[in-house]
Amino acid sequence: xxxxxxxxxxxxxxxxxxxxxxxxLLRNARVLVIGAGGLGCPVLEFLARAGVGxxxxxxGDEIDVSNLHRQSLYTxxxxxxxxxxxxxxxxxxxxxxISIQSYPEMLTKNNALDIIDAYDIIVDAxxxxxxxxxxxxxxxxxxxxxxxxxxxxxEGQVSVFNYNGSATYRCLxxxxxxxxxxxxxxxxxxxxILPGIIGLMQANEVIKxxxxxxxxxxxxxxxxxxxxxxxxxxxxxxxDAFDYSIVKKEDDGLNHTYYNQLCESKKEIDTxxxxxxxxKAVCLIDVRMPDETPEFDHSSVVSIPLxxxxxxxxxxxxxxxxxxxKSGIRSKSAQAMLQSQFPTxxxxxxxxxxxxxxxxLWKLNP
Numbered sequence: 001x002x003x004x005x006x007x008x009x010x011x012x013x014x015x016x017x018x019x020x021x022x023x024x025l026l027r028n029a030r031v032l033v034i035g036a037g038g039l040g041c042p043v044l045e046f047l048a049r050a051g052v053g054x055x056x057x058x059x060g061d062e063i064d065v066s067n068l069h070r071q072s073l074y075t076x077x078x079x080x081x082x083x084x085x086x087x088x089x090x091x092x093x094x095x096x097x098i099s100i101q102s103y104p105e106m107l108t109k110n111n112a113l114d115i116i117d118a119y120d121i122i123v124d125a126x127x128x129x130x131x132x133x134x135x136x137x138x139x140x141x142x143x144x145x146x147x148x149x150x151x152x153x154x155e156g157q158v159s160v161f162n163y164n165g166s167a168t169y170r171c172l173x174x175x176x177x178x179x180x181x182x183x184x185x186x187x188x189x190x191x192x193i194l195p196g197i198i199g200l201m202q203a204n205e206v207i208k209x210x211x212x213x214x215x216x217x218x219x220x221x222x223x224x225x226x227x228x229x230x231x232x233x234x235x236x237x238x239x240d241a242f243d244y245s246i247v248k249k250e251d252d253g254l255n256h257t258y259y260n261q262l263c264e265s266k267k268e269i270d271t272x273x274x275x276x277x278x279x280k281a282v283c284l285i286d287v288r289m290p291d292e293t294p295e296f297d298h299s300s301v302v303s304i305p306l307x308x309x310x311x312x313x314x315x316x317x318x319x320x321x322x323x324x325x326k327s328g329i330r331s332k333s334a335q336a337m338l339q340s341q342f343p344t345x346x347x348x349x350x351x352x353x354x355x356x357x358x359x360x361l362w363k364l365n366p
Contacts, residue, residue, distance in 0.1 A: 001027070005097050009051050022211050023051060027098075029210045032056040032116060034107055034135060035125035036083040038070045038195030039149050039202065043123055045073065046203040048091045052210070054099045055091065056119055059084045060106035064293060064326070070192040080293070107131055109254040112138040121206055122146035124169075125199065128329050133176060136161065136169035137247045137254065145209060145218075149202040154191055154226040156198035159217055159236070160205050166218035167236035174242065194226045267335055269322060269348040271358050283318035286354075287334040288325050294356045306330045309337045315345060324350035 001023070012018050018026075029052050033040050036059040047055060061083050063074045071083075078086045084102040091100055103115060107126075116122055116138045124135045124146055132148075139146045145163035150156065161168050201222070208216050219236045247255045274282070286296060287306040304312060306325070315321060315338075323331035323338065328351055335349040 002097075005051075008095070008097065012050065017211060017213075025210050025212075026051045026207070027053040029121065030054040030056070030119045031121045031123065031206055031210075032058065032119035033123040033125055034058045034131065035127070036071075036073070036087045037061070037067065037125065037127065038190065039127075039151065039199040040123075040125035041071045041073045041087070042196050042199030043125055043149075043203045043206070044087055044091055045094065046200060047206060048095045048098060048100075050203070050207055051095065052098065052206070054101070054119075056101045056103065056115070057084045057087050058103040058105070058107050058115060059087070060104055061327070066289070066292060070190065070195050072196065107134060109134060112254060113142065116144060117142055119144070121209055123202055123206060124148050125202065127151075128327070129176065132169060134254070137244065140168055140244055141247070141254075147202045147205045147209075149198045151190055151194050151198055154194065156194055156201075156224045156226070157221060158198060158201045158205065158224075159221045160209065161218070163209065163216060163218040165238060167238045170242045171236055171239040172221065174239070191226055197224065197226065267339065267348055268328075268332075268351040270351045271355070274322060274350065275358075275361055277320065281317070281319040283316050283321050284350075285321060285323045285331075285334065285338070286325070287323055287331050288354075292326060294354065294359055296354060296359050298359075304334075306334050309334045310341075312338065312341065315342060319346070321345055321347040322350050323347065324354045327353040329353075 006013070009023050013020060013023050031047055031052050031054070033043050033056065036044065036057050040057070040059065044055065044057060063078050063081055063083055063086060065076070065079055068074060068076065073087050073090045074083070082104040084104040088100045088102040105111065107115065112134055122135060122139055122144050124132055126132060126135070135146055139162050143162070146161050148157070148159045148161055148169060159172070160166065201224070205217050220233050221236055222231060222233050224231050282300060284298070284301045286301055286303045287309065289305055290303065302316060321338070323334045325331040328349060331353070332349045335347055339345070339347045
């Protein structure tokens with residue numbers, strides 16, 4: 001460690017629980033943060049400041065204006081840029097003594113094992129169920145601990161799964177939720193300070209794992225309420241009822257058939273298939289808020305924000321209806337709601353959400 005590095009970490013090294021030995025452990029640690037949004041930003045920033053020597057950032061999303069009130073690594077100047085790339089640039093300025101690898105892509109059943117295998121500790125800072133189950137299964141297969149965090153409006157949760165044989169995410173949530181019950185910040189809202197609090201708690205658990213603390217939050221789930229300021233903890237136990245052989249490793253990743261059935265609704269359509277159906281009378285239903293980007297002004301598009309879906313009395317004339325949003329999560333809920341309201345209509349969800357490229361391709365084939 002150089003003189004400058006010692007000065008950078010000097011206040012931390014003063015702690016008996018850290019010291020030079022602990023700082024060396026932090027320097028040699030490899031931590032992967034999946035998601036560089038509301039939770040990921042504080043996790044990444046304070047792990048970087050703590051001196052975690054190798055950080056990985058997985059996020060295929062772009063920065064949107066709606067992110068800025070809670071995602072502290074970004075400003076208006078970076079709107080439209082990839083989160084993983086911007087986060088790496090900012091963190092490298094915060095701490096030039098560490099190594100940072102960015103993966104500007106979503107974690108999938110194809111790349112999860114390869115990316116996760118290169119790291120010691122995994123942080124789940126995502127906001128969707130498919131990725132959480134994917135992270136859990138990959139970590140169990142590779143025997144990696146992962147630090148879990150989740151937020152909902154004014155409430156948050158933190159735990160450490162698969163640590164020295166502790167409970168896993170599937171022990172807490174054995175059953176994959178129905179689309180109608182899946183929510184994230186974009187659908188339910190969130191107070192901006194909450195992801196900062198929960199993200200810092202996750203970063204704290206990572207540091208405790210690295211320093212071999214005896215008080216790691218494994219086999220326990222901590223809940224925090226930002227309104228009352230109260231915390232509560234429930235005990236968890238390992239339950240090996242789930243047969244992980246069904247998600248066993250394949251040559252090119254995890255079990256494709258299983259994840260196709262689990263995480264991909266039969267009521268979804270991908271962009272390639274959608275574009276091949278341009279000649280069909282397709283109505284696209286935009287469930288985003290009016291100020292979200294990229295804008296899609298086209299005769300085939302109807303704007304119905306998610307919170308207004310349950311008030312829809314009738315749909316336009318069309319052979320096929322396709323709901324879409326930024327990532328495909330909100331629109332999945334909208335698709336389920338509309339299908340319930342209009343059971344005779346063919347209503348699909350656009351998998352992965354809308355992109356600038358898709359909009360351009362669609363406009364080229366009006």
